[in-house]
Amino acid sequence: MSTATIGSPSDRSARSPTIAGSASNRADHVKFLIFAAAVLTMPIWLSPVGAAYPDLVQKFAIYGIFAIGFNILFGLTGYLSFGHAAFLGVGSYAAVWSFKLLTMNIVPAMLFGVLAGGVFALLIGYVSLRRSGIYFSILTLAFAQMSYNLAYSVLTPITNGETGLQLAHGDPRVLDGPAGAGLPSTNLFGVETVGYSGFYVCAVALILAYYLALRITRSPFGMTLRAIKSNQNRMNYTGFNTRPYTLAAFVISGMYAGLAGSLMAVVDPLAGAERMQWTASGEVVLMTILGGSGTLLGPVLGAGIIKYFENIFSAFNDQVLSRMFDFLPAGLGDLMVDLVQPFVGDGWHLTLGVLFMLIVIFLPGGVMEGVSRVAGRLRRVRSDRTG
Amino acid sequence: MTIFDRTVNRRRLLQGGAAVTAGLAAPNLLIRGAWAEEFRNNPGNAKSVKFGFNVPQTGAYADEGADELRAYQLAVKHLNGEGDGGMMNTLKPSSLKGNGVLGKKVEYVTGDTQTKSDAARASAKRMIEKDGVIMFSGGSSSGVAVAVQSLAQEMGVVFMCGLTHSNDTTGKDRKRYGFRHFFNAYMSGAALGPVLKEEMGTDRKAYHLTADYTWGWTQEESIKNTTEGLGWQTVKAVRTPLGAGDFSQYITPVLNSGADVLILNHYGKDMVNSLTQAVQFGLRDKQVNGKNFEIVVPLYSRLMAQGAGENVNGILGTTNWHWSLSDEGSQAFVKSFGQEYGFPPSQAAHTCYVQALLYANACEMAGTFYPPEVIKALEGFEFDGMGNGPTLYRAEDHQCFKKVLVVRGNDKPTNQFDLLKVVKEVPREAVTYDHTTLRRRARPLQGLSRPRRVPGRAVRSFGPAAPAGVRRTH
Structure with a gap:
């Protein structure tokens, strides 16, 4: 995927693995500002497609963070982790415990979430990174699945098993003092973080996470990670110890996941073990590949697409479909409903699977490759015209 | 019960949302709805009103979920005056008119709980935030019901529990917006x-x-x-x-x-x-x-x-109920369900159908969709003709008391x-039991006081259909 030419001013720097020149640096910042603006205005421009409601835009932002973090490990360093959901789950549990024991303020919860994700990633990464390739993937999968099973069995005093960890009226919350009537909501120094205000917390976190990922990608450290991806053996033969770098990438990635997990608890103070299941780990792999691994924006797009499908397509039922096609003559409308039905409602996985296959076959670089192809064609058309 | 008084918090929630939104200079259209209505998802002058049916369509309880959905669809039909009316004709006392609820046609949206608390809350949130449901119902798992019920509380939307049998669904605190017709353990x-x-x-x-x-x-x-x-x-x-x-x-x-x-x-x-x-x-x-x-x-x-x-x-x-019961209500329900789908309803279908009707009836009794009034109408409601004999919706814990089979x-x-x-x-x-019996003291650290489990618990397998004895082979 790293095909961009070095130093050209029109270089698509967001995805090019070249050393950032001042021109691409400026381009980076412009892109970053556009990204930030797009994220903050999501509730507006998503409303025509029916996705502008707090829960879903929160999810876009949270899974965006998760996927960006995953991409640091997978897209940049080339290590395919199949157990990233474990860090997400750990982050959630840490955050909910912070709500239960300390305070409903979200800052400690997020800090604990990130910390827990990082520490957990350090432990798992230390062991798993002794292997690479498929062995690494299997190790991470095994560890994540182990955490999932532990959450359901011996760790139920911490995780509350299948029921999920929830707030209770009698929680101590030592920093908050006694709770009033009803359960308190999460807050940021007094401002409650549910609904759209919860979304803005997530959005700001996503923007910061994106910026940090951008800095990492452009830094010498990011360069090293890319070198590891392209040929780790050669790095080792030149006397370069790659282990600390891969471990650092793994831990950073785990902290991103921990942050995402804690944000899930911030907008909805409940943690369930199913967040750690292998399907959840697989989902973030799909998001990253769908959007374009190795790119900065791709994973966020991929996360958005998958969550959109999961929440909107899955809710189409017969009634919605017949309303959609009622402009057609009766027989034709019914036929359309019958044709479309297997692909929506509980068949949304099918649609997603087809989309995924199409993208992997025709656009191996994900949606971002499609975007850059279109942009390239436009540029060629324009230069043809001017030249 | 002061424990339920959340009006102040809701207002603060809206104010908080407004403050942050304004602070970020986002357009006001985001919260326009929040100020205009005195309660969430007020149908106002709309011609129709939306119910949300959140049932497991996948997972261990999918069969129950499918039957629940059939029952809800039937209930909506009957409420709108289509079909033969089913138990609407046998409910006593009944305020239902067969022209929708309070003159508004009933529409519905559906969601898949996947028998997981996370997914259930996500789809319930979608119903409330996006689709604007006035009431939601469903669930075939008490874990889900408990999780979703606290969401109902936060959102101020009435939740009519479907099939949930855990004592904790109605035994514990903060259940003002949750109602259960089903019996319990x-x-x-x-x-x-x-x-x-x-x-x-x-x-x-x-x-x-x-x-x-x-x-x-x-x-x-x-x-x-x-x-x-x-x-x-x-x-x-x-x-x-x-x-x-x-x-x-x-x-x-x-x-x-x-x-x-x-x-x-x-x-x-x-x-x-x-x-x-x-x-x-x-x-x-x-x-x-x-x-x-x-x-x-x-x-x-x-x-x-x-x-x-x-x-x-x-x-x-x-x-909770069985289709072979010979009372008038059961017969009417079995008949119209059978005509619609060709087989008799399950107990899950029955309780969901009844819940939808009871909610609609309470709205008619209250004359409004305003949740606190609807809740008042449901609390202590004594009715008959819904297949379980004389039934009481106890005000203290929102649990129905009726005969058990x-x-x-x-x-x-x-x-x-x-x-x-x-x-x-x-x-x-x-x-019937005293409503204080089952309300155990809210445990400070809910998880920690659970009894230690017995050894010999198996490792949860990777997929739904994992080979037997995963653990023993290790």
Whole structure:
């Protein structure tokens, strides 16, 4: 995927693995500002497609963070982790415990979430990174699945098993003092973080996470990670110890996941073990590949697409479909409903699977490759015209 | 009950949302709706009103979920004055008019809970935030019901619980927006006790297999209390993961435990699998301690009996309702459900249908959709003609009190739906309890005070259909 030419001013720097020149640096910042603006205005421009409601835009932002973090490990360093959901789950549990024991303020919860994700990633990464390739993937999968099973069995005093960890009226919350009537909501120094205000917390976190990922990608450290991806053996033969770098990438990635997990608890103070299941780990792999691994924006797009499908397509039922096609003559409308039905409602996985296959076959670089192809064609058309 | 007073918090929530939104200079259209209405999702002058039906369409309880959805669709039809009206004609006292609710046509949206708290809350949030439902209902898992119920509280939208049998669904605090028509584990125990005593005596050794979440825990507790009250001993109680698929690793130890009764605190596909395997392992042909080995399934349903086939023959349990009941309401419901779908409804379908009607009726009684008024109308509502005899929606804990059926797997079924035989209709008085009994003190660290589980719990497998004995091979 790293095909961009070095130093050209029109270089698509967001995805090019070249050393950032001042021109691409400026381009980076412009892109970053556009990204930030797009994220903050999501509730507006998503409303025509029916996705502008707090829960879903929160999810876009949270899974965006998760996927960006995953991409640091997978897209940049080339290590395919199949157990990233474990860090997400750990982050959630840490955050909910912070709500239960300390305070409903979200800052400690997020800090604990990130910390827990990082520490957990350090432990798992230390062991798993002794292997690479498929062995690494299997190790991470095994560890994540182990955490999932532990959450359901011996760790139920911490995780509350299948029921999920929830707030209770009698929680101590030592920093908050006694709770009033009803359960308190999460807050940021007094401002409650549910609904759209919860979304803005997530959005700001996503923007910061994106910026940090951008800095990492452009830094010498990011360069090293890319070198590891392209040929780790050669790095080792030149006397370069790659282990600390891969471990650092793994831990950073785990902290991103921990942050995402804690944000899930911030907008909805409940943690369930199913967040750690292998399907959840697989989902973030799909998001990253769908959007374009190795790119900065791709994973966020991929996360958005998958969550959109999961929440909107899955809710189409017969009634919605017949309303959609009622402009057609009766027989034709019914036929359309019958044709479309297997692909929506509980068949949304099918649609997603087809989309995924199409993208992997025709656009191996994900949606971002499609975007850059279109942009390239436009540029060629324009230069043809001017030249 | 001051514990329920959340108006101040809701206002602060809106103010908080407004402050942050304004601070970020986002356009006001985001919160426009929030100020204009005095309660969430007020239909105002709209011609229609939306209900949300949040049922498991995938997972261990998918069969129940599918039947629940059928019942909801039927209820919507009847409320809008289509079809034959079903139990709308038998509900007494009834304020329903058959022209929608308060003159507004009823529409509905659906969602998949996947039998997971996370997914259920996500789809409930979508219904409330995006689709603007005035009420939502459903769920075939108490874990989900408990999680979604606290969401209902936060959002200020009424939640009419579907099939949920855990004591904690109504026993615990902050349930103002949640209502349950279904019976609970305590009632199952109270109804089952005398029958067990009659059939199996007072000297028995019980072994529990329990679904590992809130429903399983409370059912195990309630049944244990009942059986130990009869003089039975509890040999062991083993927790099994929800949706385990294969229970052979849990059933083999039963054979050598010295127990002579197996109590399956499972539901849905879990119960179908565990019961089928228990029978295949020959438990029922065994003699232990000089007595026939018996299996008890405290919470029974016709759908499960259908799944387990002839393995249910002679097995005792309780159920909320059964289609073979001969009262007017049940007959009317079975008739219109049968005309619509070609087979009789399950107890899950029944409770969901009733819940939808009761909500609509309460709105008519209150004359408004404003939740606090609707809640007042439901609280203490005494009604009849919904298939369970005279029923009371108790105001204190929003639990319905009505008779409970003790049933037995039918060994001579006359047709494919005639799978359960009603052994006894336990009157409402026998299963009524004081509303303070089940409200355990809110445990400070909910998880920490759980009893230590017994060893020998299996590792949860990777997929839904994992090979048997994953653990033993290691």
